[in-house]
Amino acid sequence: MELELHSLNAMRSMEVIDILTGTKIGFIKDFKIDCDENKIVALILPGEIKSWFAKEDEKEILWSDIVKIGTDVILVKAKDKEKVNANNV
Known part of the structure; x- marks a missing residue:
């Protein structure tokens, strides 16, 4: 099996889709990285x-919930609202 490599910059242009609902969740804004584990x-x-002055809530999708990274989309399995939740990251 050949190893697939994707740059972080290329991943930012991929749309994230929930495979359970078919919902388009959006595009990657940033990554949360564990510097101790290097992952x-x-x-x-x-x-x-919500408004001009309110800070936007951000959605966080765990790396373990990614099913497949394709050429132009990232498929995730977000089972419930806890998996794609609003965080102030």
Whole structure:
């Protein structure tokens, strides 16, 4: 099996889709990285902007919930609201 490599910059242009609902969740805004373990822990996606002055909530998707990284989409398995939750990261 050939190893697939993706740059972080290329991953930011991929749309994230929940395979259980078919919902388009959005595009990656940032990554949460565990520097002690040298690995990506989660994807950070922008949330909905509530008003001009309010800080937007961000969605966090755990790396373990990623099913497949394709050429132009990232498929995730977000079982419930706890998996794709709003965080102030």
